[in-house]
Amino acid sequence: MSQKVIVYGGKGALGSTLVHHFKSKAWWVCSIDLTENTEADANVVVDSKGDLQEQAKQVKDDVEKVANGSKIDAIYCVAGGWAGGNAKADAFVKNTDLMMKQSIWTSVISANIAAHYLKEGGLLTLTGAVPCLEGTSGMIGYGLSKAAVHQLTASLAQEKGGLPSGAVVQTILPVTLDTPMNRKFMPDSDFTTWTPMSYVAELFSTWTEDAAVRHPNGSLVKLITTDGTTTQVLV
Amino acid sequence: MSQKVIVYGGKGALGSTLVHHFKSKAWWVCSIDLTENTEADANVVVDSKGDLQEQAKQVKDDVEKVANGSKIDAIYCVAGGWAGGNAKADAFVKNTDLMMKQSIWTSVISANIAAHYLKEGGLLTLTGAVPCLEGTSGMIGYGLSKAAVHQLTASLAQEKGGLPSGAVVQTILPVTLDTPMNRKFMPDSDFTTWTPMSYVAELFSTWTEDAAVRHPNGSLVKLITTDGTTTQVLV
Numbered sequence: 414m415s416q417k418v419i420v421y422g423g424k425g426a427l428g429s430t431l432v433h434h435f436k437s438k439a440w441w442v443c444s445i446d447l448t449e450n451t452e453a454d455a456n457v458v459v460d461s462k463g464d465l466q467e468q469a470k471q472v473k474d475d476v477e478k479v480a481n482g483s484k485i486d487a488i489y490c491v492a493g494g495w496a497g498g499n500a501k502a503d504a505f506v507k508n509t510d511l512m513m514k515q516s517i518w519t520s521v522i523s524a525n526i527a528a529h530y531l532k533e534g535g536l537l538t539l540t541g542a543v544p545c546l547e548g549t550s551g552m553i554g555y556g557l558s559k560a561a562v563h564q565l566t567a568s569l570a571q572e573k574g575g576l577p578s579g580a581v582v583q584t585i586l587p588v589t590l591d592t593p594m595n596r597k598f599m600p601d602s603d604f605t606t607w608t609p610m611s612y613v614a615e616l617f618s619t620w621t622e623d624a625a626v627r628h629p630n631g632s633l634v635k636l637i638t639t640d641g642t643t644t645q646v647l648v
Numbered sequence: 649m650s651q652k653v654i655v656y657g658g659k660g661a662l663g664s665t666l667v668h669h670f671k672s673k674a675w676w677v678c679s680i681d682l683t684e685n686t687e688a689d690a691n692v693v694v695d696s697k698g699d700l701q702e703q704a705k706q707v708k709d710d711v712e713k714v715a716n717g718s719k720i721d722a723i724y725c726v727a728g729g730w731a732g733g734n735a736k737a738d739a740f741v742k743n744t745d746l747m748m749k750q751s752i753w754t755s756v757i758s759a760n761i762a763a764h765y766l767k768e769g770g771l772l773t774l775t776g777a778v779p780c781l782e783g784t785s786g787m788i789g790y791g792l793s794k795a796a797v798h799q800l801t802a803s804l805a806q807e808k809g810g811l812p813s814g815a816v817v818q819t820i821l822p823v824t825l826d827t828p829m830n831r832k833f834m835p836d837s838d839f840t841t842w843t844p845m846s847y848v849a850e851l852f853s854t855w856t857e858d859a860a861v862r863h864p865n866g867s868l869v870k871l872i873t874t875d876g877t878t879t880q881v882l883v
């Protein structure tokens with residue numbers, strides 16, 4: 414059955430893969446990102462100059478316009494990025510600021526959109542990271558931002574978290590995604606331990622189409638890839 | 649022995665109590681806050697109009713000036729505040745923005761200052777919250793911000809977190825502090841379960857003066873008050 418879905422970060426590596434995959438299934442897809450994804454049916458182009466409140470208002474207003482009265486089946490927040498640095502690094506504060514914007518802001522806005530436009534029984538996915546379940550001294554801003562997303566997941570899954578009745582939040586925790594950028598910057602890695610983006614696209618399709626295969630509401634779902642095979646492990 | 653310490657949030661309820669307590673011990677105290685604490689020996693007044701990077705730079709530059717070449721024995725980040733709301737609340741994004749600024753920004757700046765100006769073997773304290781170890785649907789922004797502080801603690805405690813050699817981070821997790829504001833807004837509560845601010849002042853004094861009584865580096869220290877008596881419980 415055709416679905417109506419939103420990909421937050423629809424121009425990124427994973428986001429583009431998702432948009433393409435969902436279009437191949439003839440779903441209606443809206444991309445939210447800093448630039449348009451021309452493959453999507455609708456685009457919300459975020460003005461990155463605004464602060465959190467301005468961005469949230471703009472995105473919410475624009476989603477309302479493109480949804481045009483319909484409720485959304487699923488919202489996938491795959492926006493994000495990576496920047497490193499410990500507390501003494503020159504770029505520590507700058508990179509922490511960036512990580513908060515890329516991970517926390519997008520997740521908070523996605524939660525807000527989900528609260529207002531997701532349909533009952535719908536799906537919201539957020540993106541965490543396995544390493545950030547513990548301390549991450551070499552990438553402190555990244556770690557604290559993903560930890561915030563993990564805890565946000567638990568809040569949203571509670572009865573009074575604000576999501577529509579029966580809606581479910583699932584947060585994926587990759588170790589490393591097999592993206593072109595990761596291949597470029599970590600060329601000597603063992604790619605058979607990296608999670609293919611196509612796996613995530615297929616996983617999200619399944620969760621969207623069949624509520625019965627979702628994990629319990631609020632699950633943090635580790636994606637563990639070994640010898641090219643990915644398994645889901647709940648935290 | 650006299651100590652040289654910094655209280656981030658030195659004009660708040662807990663911060664003022666700390667400044668007063670340390671001055672009664674004849675320590676050198678610097679307060680960092682939006683307004684001056686006249687009881688302190690030095691003040692860094694934060695320009696709240698700036699973004700995170702601007703605030704961090706201003707605070708760091710000003711701390712360098714008032715420290716005047718001396719290293720700091722302890723930095724206590726007790727800045728913070730509280731605002732509620734689930735994902736559907738009108739004030740959700742606004743309050744989340746505020747919580748991130750009050751808890752994450754101040755903790756990140758404190759970590760950065762500690763990395764540069766704390767002495768070897770010095771002490772950094774941050775402030776988390778017991779409820780935020782789980783989901784907090786009625787106060788989502790508060791919860792995710794404190795969760796970020798908890799994970800930041802773990803990163804800073806690692807060998808390469810950026811703190812000076814032998815320096816230790818301890819994060820207190822109160823349930824409810826016995827402050828005038830909390831008494832005003834929760835007048836019907838059982839105050840014998842609230843943690844007195846004097847307890848925190850005494851605890852911080854002890855940790856500062858005697859490294860042997862500190863908990864392991866990176867500890868999250870729950871402050872559990874029952875019948876007016878507070879105990880420390882490690883997470």
